[in-house]
Amino acid sequence: xxxxxxxxxxxxxxxxxxxxxxxxxxxxxxxxxxxxxxxxxxxxxxxxxxxxxxxxxxxxxxxxxxxxxxxxxxxxxxxxxxxxxxxxxxxxxxxxxxxxxxxxxxxxxxxxxxxxxxxxxxxxxxxxxxxxxxxxxxxxxxxxxxxxxxxxxxxxxxxxxxxxxxxxxxxxxxxxxxxxxxxxxxxxxxxxxxxxxxxxxx
Numbered sequence: 001x002x003x004x005x006x007x008x009x010x011x012x013x014x015x016x017x018x019x020x021x022x023x024x025x026x027x028x029x030x031x032x033x034x035x036x037x038x039x040x041x042x043x044x045x046x047x048x049x050x051x052x053x054x055x056x057x058x059x060x061x062x063x064x065x066x067x068x069x070x071x072x073x074x075x076x077x078x079x080x081x082x083x084x085x086x087x088x089x090x091x092x093x094x095x096x097x098x099x100x101x102x103x104x105x106x107x108x109x110x111x112x113x114x115x116x117x118x119x120x121x122x123x124x125x126x127x128x129x130x131x132x133x134x135x136x137x138x139x140x141x142x143x144x145x146x147x148x149x150x151x152x153x154x155x156x157x158x159x160x161x162x163x164x165x166x167x168x169x170x171x172x173x174x175x176x177x178x179x180x181x182x183x184x185x186x187x188x189x190x191x192x193x194x195x196x197x198x199x200x201x202x
Contacts, residue, residue, distance in 0.1 A: 063076055
């Protein structure tokens, strides 16, 4: 009889169950939240909250105990350097389980397990995506507030003519007018001479 046997077997052997919880704990520490079945989420909560308590203590001995479960140095570093400091003021209850309904293929109940009030590290891809989505509306507002630039048409200024050239041009114009008057006088005289010649012949 299994009285007071509170460990969920999850349909696996002891070694398989140990490896499953180790991998799921590493995934939750890396991503901050994962989606799995209700039974696995409830069993994972026990393991992860113990690891966060070890991270809050922060000694080398507790790092070795966390590495015994996670088997990944990178995840131990994230746990002790980034996740545990965020829960210094919280005494337990580091995770939240939200039920999402039932899976389509086998109708298994599915839940989302996540770290409470958790902020991703600055260098992670998810943190960069959230920062970009927050910056996008600001750029739109800036574009809307900028006034449109009015194109200024520059009129080319005509080069200034010096006074000497103006005087020369005026003198040339006077000479041309006098020359035309002389030509007209000569043409009139020539016309009169032709008329007198014609009358003499008659």
